[in-house]
Amino acid sequence: MTLSVAIIGSGPSGFYTAESLMRTIDDVEIDIIEKLPTPYGLIRGGVAPDHAKTKNIARTYEKTARDPRVRYYGNVTLGADIGLEALRGIYDAVVLATGAAVDRPLGIPGDGKAGVLGVAAFVGWYNGHPDFRDLDPPLDTQAVAVIGVGNVAVDVARVLTKTPNEMAATDLTDYAAAAIHAAPIRDVYMFGRRAPHHAKFSNVELREMGQLEDSAPVLDPAELTPDVPEDFAATLSDRDLRMTRRNLATLHDFAAMEPAGRTKRVHFRFYASPVEILGGDRVEGIRMERTRIEGGRAVGTGETFDIACRLVIPAIGYYSEPVDGVPFESGRSRNRDGRIEPGLYAVGWIKRGPSGVIGSNKPDGTAAAQQIVEDCGAGAGKPGRAALDNHLQANNIRVVSFDDWKRIEVAEESAAAPPAPRRKFGRVPEMLAVLD
Ligand SMILES: Cc1cc2nc3c(=O)[nH]c(=O)nc-3n(C[C@H](O)[C@H](O)[C@H](O)COP(=O)(O)OP(=O)(O)OC[C@H]3O[C@@H](n4cnc5c(N)ncnc54)[C@H](O)[C@@H]3O)c2cc1C
Incomplete structure (x- = not known):
């Protein structure tokens, strides 16, 4: 049996969770669902533009995204394109890594x-x-x-x-x-x-x-x-x-x-x-x-x-954006060391609130991976990715894959005026136009 996990959000906490899950269990299928076409959360959208070295951590996340057990679903929003109940119906575990924006x-x-x-x-x-x-x-x-x-x-x-x-x-x-x-x-x-x-x-x-x-x-x-x-x-x-x-x-x-x-x-x-x-x-x-x-x-x-x-x-x-069906208090999800209830977890800023540095999110991923294995074992045979693909296709939702993101990245890099490393697109249609 394959354990199927959906991680919502592709910031540091989402990627650390994927990394820990892959270390903890071999037979796992991890789908990272991200509302923007671009991955990495505040590494791209928060860390200061003149602190390029801090952003290098994204290279480690890229290795995780390239693992055959992981798939990136960019441009897909929890709550708009698919609901939490639907996700919980098709995945053994759902991890909220949506930050505090x-x-x-x-x-x-x-x-x-x-x-x-x-x-x-x-x-x-x-x-x-x-x-x-x-x-x-x-x-x-x-x-x-x-x-x-x-x-x-x-x-x-x-x-x-x-x-x-x-x-x-x-x-x-x-x-x-x-x-x-x-x-x-x-x-x-x-x-x-x-x-x-x-x-x-x-x-x-x-x-x-x-x-x-x-x-x-x-x-x-x-x-x-x-x-x-x-x-x-x-x-x-x-x-x-x-x-x-x-x-x-x-x-x-x-x-x-x-x-x-x-x-x-x-x-x-x-x-x-x-x-x-x-x-x-x-x-x-x-x-x-x-x-x-x-x-x-x-x-x-x-x-x-x-x-x-x-x-x-x-x-x-x-504060974190509330998620339908998830209890909230003090601007973040109510949880016990990340467990909201068996099958539903929180990591990163939606778990702890907005504190610490990038690395502070790593232990959350480790804890979530352990709890998922404790609660869900090797999985209950839920359809996971296949059912997500069906849902997204049936609803005409345009998914940006990791390879698509890399094409957007190349376009940003080639548009840059040296010595700038990239010229970022600020609008989603501009990003999607690169792929058309
Ligand atoms: C302005 C700023 C600068 C910072 N600079 C540094 C720094 O220089 N060095 C350092 O170590 N730390 C820095 N930090 C802290 C660091 O960025 C955070 O610790 C870290 O990003 C938190 O990770 P996260 O995964 O919880 O959230 P985020 O990084 O916010 O990731 C959340 C992701 O979830 C996605 N998402 C949200 N809602 C949905 C939804 N409904 N459906 C699908 N996807 C969704 C978001 O688009 C985002 O990609 C900074 C923080 C801020 C705010």
Whole structure:
């Protein structure tokens, strides 16, 4: 008997699950169902365009996709092209690996004004995610406020302030490059509610902010403590404490740095929480409240200040899109270490919420593979792939195979202006036209 498994989503967690399943059981047929024609989830649509090395992990996923036991079904959406019940009827196991792509709203007065754009949308726009191709962010602004201090906020600040020369060898979409490089942006503000030592930057990415051609980091030294406060240090693992100390040292370096003729500034502002978006129909500024830390939490002091800007990008977290028939809580699927119920599993960000790096999704795949084998054994003889093919054909759904994706990839690579590695298509019809 062959165990049949459908994995929904082709991001890191989907591929790690396929990899683990193949290691755990020989006689298995794995179908990876992906709503976009293009695979790899946030590796393509989230990871910053100037961090090409981070994307190299996709080569490992490609090996998995090429295994004869695996088939890639691109351009097929769970919920629109096929329902969960139908999939569960034809596969022994279904794994949800659909990520968390919905921006958590700010939840303050005025956050519905034009010019407030969640970071998933903004990053998706500059990275060529078709859902955000027509976002048209208001970049006619000298200042941008990014709410949140983490790696994604740093990505956005960097992409907005790097020069065309610094972005030439990246896969920033051409329409985003044109819009960003024509924008009059001078100041990008990153706001954190708590103290500098609470921010979770990767140190390499943080340091990069001090090495940009035309952009300098700006920081108020009064916001920095000489070392990580003892009570907070006691809550951290040795590894996290080392990282936090490195970040604090980098921020001290930034505070002492001279802008040296650079015309753009990235302001790291801590102890500040957004309270209101200012303006009429569209954003004209943001009102921030100064905070102080009590028991590890930020509490408002009542003292406010305003920053004039026409674009506000909240980078404060994401929710998963609910899936019909799956219990949800706190923006992700309810599960026990990934098991929703026997035969139905969650991995990656829809399982754990939006945290960690690419590699953090790997243990989810291992756990899911073990649970699937525990619950489903060698399979119950369900038809799997053959029935999916029938369903898709009967419903006239155009599937993009892995070979098709490789043709799209070749077209993107050959359209690139060197040294850019590729010129991404931003619309699904453009991708499908390559195949016609
Ligand atoms: C902006 C940003 C930048 C990041 N940069 C880095 C970085 O530099 N380094 C790093 O280590 N980590 C980075 N991360 C974290 C990393 O990307 C995540 O840990 C990882 O992508 C999560 O994997 P996932 O498989 O759960 O979700 P995703 O990568 O989001 O994959 C989910 C997939 O499911 C598909 N899907 C969704 N709904 C459906 C549906 N209904 N039907 C079919 N398919 C569907 C989506 O199209 C997508 O392909 C970044 C995250 C973000 C948001």
